[in-house]
Amino acid sequence: MKARQNGRGSNDAPHVCEGDGLSGRFLAKLVLLNVRASETRYGMTVVAARSSEWMRPVTSQEPASAIIEIDRVSQVFQTSARKDHLALSDISLTIEEGAFVSILGPSGCGKSTLLYIVGGFVSPTSGMAKIKGHAITGPGPDRGPVFQEFALFPWKTVLGNVMYGPRQQGVRAAEAEAQSRALIEMVGLKGYENFYPKELSGGMKQRVALARTLAYHPEVLLMDEPFGALDAHTRTRLQNDLLTIWERDRKTVLFVTHSVDEAVFLSDKVIMMSKSPGRIRQVIDIDLPRPRRRNELLLDPRYQKYVVDIERMFDDSDEAGPAL
Amino acid sequence: MTSSAAMAKRAAPVFACIGLLAMWQVASLVLKNDSFPTAIEAIRAVPSILGDKESLINIFASLRRMATGFGAAMLVSIPLGLLMGRSAAVAAFFNPLLMVIYPVPKAALMPIIMLWLGVGDLTKTLVIFLGVSLPVIYHSFQGAKAVQEKMLWSGAAMGLSPLQRLVRIVLPAALPEILTGCRTGLVLALITMITSEMIARQSGAGNILFNALDMGQYDTVFAMIIIVGAMGICLDAIFERVRARLVRWSEPQFDIPLSFS
Numbered sequence: 001m002k003a004r005q006n007g008r009g010s011n012d013a014p015h016v017c018e019g020d021g022l023s024g025r026f027l028a029k030l031v032l033l034n035v036r037a038s039e040t041r042y043g044m045t046v047v048a049a050r051s052s053e054w055m056r057p058v059t060s061q062e063p064a065s066a067i068i069e070i071d072r073v074s075q076v077f078q079t080s081a082r083k084d085h086l087a088l089s090d091i092s093l094t095i096e097e098g099a100f101v102s103i104l105g106p107s108g109c110g111k112s113t114l115l116y117i118v119g120g121f122v123s124p125t126s127g128m129a130k131i132k133g134h135a136i137t138g139p140g141p142d143r144g145p146v147f148q149e150f151a152l153f154p155w156k157t158v159l160g161n162v163m164y165g166p167r168q169q170g171v172r173a174a175e176a177e178a179q180s181r182a183l184i185e186m187v188g189l190k191g192y193e194n195f196y197p198k199e200l201s202g203g204m205k206q207r208v209a210l211a212r213t214l215a216y217h218p219e220v221l222l223m224d225e226p227f228g229a230l231d232a233h234t235r236t237r238l239q240n241d242l243l244t245i246w247e248r249d250r251k252t253v254l255f256v257t258h259s260v261d262e263a264v265f266l267s268d269k270v271i272m273m274s275k276s277p278g279r280i281r282q283v284i285d286i287d288l289p290r291p292r293r294r295n296e297l298l299l300d301p302r303y304q305k306y307v308v309d310i311e312r313m314f315d316d317s318d319e320a321g322p323a324l
Numbered sequence: 325m326t327s328s329a330a331m332a333k334r335a336a337p338v339f340a341c342i343g344l345l346a347m348w349q350v351a352s353l354v355l356k357n358d359s360f361p362t363a364i365e366a367i368r369a370v371p372s373i374l375g376d377k378e379s380l381i382n383i384f385a386s387l388r389r390m391a392t393g394f395g396a397a398m399l400v401s402i403p404l405g406l407l408m409g410r411s412a413a414v415a416a417f418f419n420p421l422l423m424v425i426y427p428v429p430k431a432a433l434m435p436i437i438m439l440w441l442g443v444g445d446l447t448k449t450l451v452i453f454l455g456v457s458l459p460v461i462y463h464s465f466q467g468a469k470a471v472q473e474k475m476l477w478s479g480a481a482m483g484l485s486p487l488q489r490l491v492r493i494v495l496p497a498a499l500p501e502i503l504t505g506c507r508t509g510l511v512l513a514l515i516t517m518i519t520s521e522m523i524a525r526q527s528g529a530g531n532i533l534f535n536a537l538d539m540g541q542y543d544t545v546f547a548m549i550i551i552v553g554a555m556g557i558c559l560d561a562i563f564e565r566v567r568a569r570l571v572r573w574s575e576p577q578f579d580i581p582l583s584f585s
Contacts, residue, residue: 119477119481120480121477121480138480139477139480139481140481140483141481141482141483143481144481145474145477145478145481147474147477147478149472149474151472151474151475151477151478152475153475153478153493153496153497154497154573154574154575155496155497155499155571155573155574156573164482165482168482168483168484169482169483196573197573198573198574198575212478213478213481216482218481
C-alpha cells in the first residue's frame, strides 16, 4: 500500500532526474509554478518546493489520506438488443493521495467506465464515488482527464489549448500564458506554441493534452489509455516523460491501460480487472524503487517477476473463461 | 511543372465560361428564335442595365432583402441546429416539423404570406429566411452531433457550464459543417430572392427580369440572367474566402472542392 513512500524520502532535491530529454532548467520552472500555484490557491507565504508536501493537509489525522473512494459501484448498459449488460459489478476501491494507480484489464472489462465515473462524466447505476469525502456528481477541475483520443480543441493553437483551462478558472491572460509556455516546454514542445493540432503527430498531440490538463492543476489525473493510439517508440518516450513529470509533482494518477508492462513500469499499485462482468480481480502493490529508469528496470528481476506474474494471472483467467 | 498545372487550374473556369458563351452564341445563331438572343446581344445589354440608376436601385433592394433574410436565418438556425444536435429532446420536437417544411418550395408559401403581410419587403425577406434556414439548421445539427464527446468532457472538467460548452466548444467544433450549410444557404437565398420577386413584383432584380420578359425585351432578360449568375459567383467566392479564413485550423476533409455543390 505504501510503496510510493520508498521513493519519496530519497527524492527531495528539486532537480534530481536530468534524463529523458527534460532539462533541469524547465523542471526548475515547474517547481516555481507549483510555488506560485500554492500561493494563489492557499494563501501560504512559505511553501515547500514540491506540491506533494504542501498538498498534504497539515490538519489531517491520517498521513496518507484516501483521495478517491469508490463504494460498491455497478454500471449497467443497455445494449442494442435491449439486453442489460453489466459493465461493472460491485466495485469498491480506495485510492490514496499521491499514488500512481493503474487499472489493468482486457478490453471490455469496464476499466474506462470506472475512470469516467470518477471523472463524473458517467453516473453509476448504483453505488457512489467520492473525492475527498464528497460525492462525485459531475466533472470538475479537481479531476483532469487525458483521453486516448486526445480531444484537443482543433480551432485553438497548442498555446490556446493549454491556456484554456487556466483562463476558464479566471487566471489573468499574461499569467496563464507564462504558465502555459512553461508547461509546453516541460512536455517537450517548445517552438510548437502556435501550431494547430492538425499539424502535430499523435505523440505531440498527447503531450499537448497532458499539458492542457496539468495547466489547471487538477488534484487527480485521470488517464484513459493515453498512449494506446501511439506507436511503440513514441509510447515508450511518453511513458518515460510522464514518470519524470510525475516524480516532480506526485499528483494522484488513475491510469487505465491494457498493457501489463506499462502498468508495472508506471504504477505504485495495479488493479487487475476481469471481464463480463467487470470486477476487481486482484490489487497488486508494485514495490519498485523510484525514480524509475526504464533501462535499469527492464533488467530488474523484481520488475520482470511482476510482469510475468500478472500476465500469468490473465492467461489463467482466459483459459478458465470458456470452461465456465 | 507544378506552376503550369496551377495556372491551368486557375484558367479552367475562365475557359468554361468562354465555352458556354460560345455554345450559346452558336445555338442562338442556328435556332434563329426571337426569344433567344445571341450571347453577344445579351452581354451588350448588361452595361445599359448596370448604368441605369433605376435598375441599380432595384438590384440593391434585392441584395438588401437577401442580406437581411440570410442574416436572420443564420441567427435563428445555427443556435437551433446546435441545440438539436446536442439534445435528443429538442431534436425529437423539431425534426418532424422540419421534415414537413423541407420539401415544400418556399416560394409556394408566398401567396399565403402575401395575404398576411402584404407584398412588401417583409414578405420577401421572410421567404428568403425560410429558404435559407433549413440547410443551415440541418448542417448545424449534423455538425453539433458529430462533436467528439471527449472534447465536451474535457471542457466540463475545466469547469465550463452546459451553455458555455455549447457556445465555446460545440459552436467552433461544428463551424466547418455550419459554414458548409451557410454556403448552400447563400445560393438558396439568391434563388428565393429572384422567385419571390417573380411572384410579388414591386422592385428588385427579379422585377426587372420578369418585366422585360413581359415586354418581350429578351436581350434584357438574358442580360439579367447573366447579372444574377455573376452575383452568385461573386457572393460565393467572397463567402468561400471568409469560410477558408475561419476554418483554416480544420482538417482538409471539410473543404468543399467546387462552387455550387
